[in-house]
Amino acid sequence: MTEIGNFLTCTVDTNYDDDRRHTSIGRCLPHMEIKIVDNNGTVVPIGSEGEIWVRGYSIMSCYDNDRERTAEMITDDRWLRTGDLARMDDDGYLFFIGRKKEMIIRGATNIYPIEIERVILEHPSVADVQVFSIPDPLVDEVVCAFVKLKPETKCEVDELKMFLSDKLTSYKIPEHIRFVDDFTRNVMGKVAKYKLTEDMINILNSS
Template identity: 45%
Template sequence: PVSFHSSVDDPLEKRVSTVGRVHPHVEVKAIDADGATVAVGAPGELCTRGYSVMKGYWDDEEKTREAIDPDGWMHTGDLATIDAEGYCNIVGRVKDMVIRGGENVYPREVEEFLYRHPKVREVQVFGIPDPKFGEELCAWIVLKPGQTATDQEIKAFCAGQIAHYKIPRHIRFRTELPMTVTGKPQKFLMREAMVDELGLVTPKTA
């Protein structure tokens, strides 16, 4: 549901870098994996409650229970930060978060940094299984026409600019990225391709 909006009176920086502040008569919060509200400015799963939240999925009680808890909070699956002024920034998806050696890495943050490289046209970052760290970062990159680059060049661009554990260990250059018909990246296909290429074993979680 639409839970935030920007005002014409908001600073330009906030209007272009956030989704705005919460609507009147709507509640929002960002929570951690245990359901506790995170500190101001810390990333967590965005939850919303109010008149704009649906009652549930039509004839699907199981999906309704997955999305809406008994207190009426809808768990959006979005990772978000909410600053001290109430502005919300969507930083990724819960399912895309990578846990590398106990550190939470948000692929969108790494992607936005890599887009600053002058040769990069498109990039997607995702996690793949790793026997030492649990998960390791991988980046698929489409370069701008006429450009060439190496994985070491990309890593050197990251060094000293982002935390070392956020630098993708595996970098692959592609002519295009797998997308849905609506233009959304299909990270699961990229992940499957890397698992096959590297001969990795996907750990069982249950």
């Protein structure tokens, strides 16, 4: 993120003795600080999930002429709230989980779209996928997915759900799956997750 202004973590060749490290995003670089915190800003135990907060010489000082936004992002003691979720092991390696604002809450359970996306991408017919949620009056949110298939391949919703049933717990399997040619994007060309929610609601309401 641009607010950090520099690299934050790195994994060098000498760190590759343990296969677990291959799935990490590295360890904190010198002259920077990282901590994983809960919703109250309290450091969580090693191995627990939380938000990445960072502090160091390259962190921005403020948003220009925007004190309110600055206060939302940076604490009084200069910790920057990244909005990224991760866990840290006892050697200081970080393992990325997803974006805090994209986390799905079903009942009392936190669900991370990136975990589900990785499993769906294992299907031989799937080229790309976006997992998100729509509101639900009973369980707060339900999992949904838009899926792009590879050229000249076919896949049915029931087939994909059956594939996922051996790899994911039932509440993580998307309740609503639709196959699409592309995902709604913003002016920068990035996938607009909030628009995907609107798109799915419109599809379900019109069916």
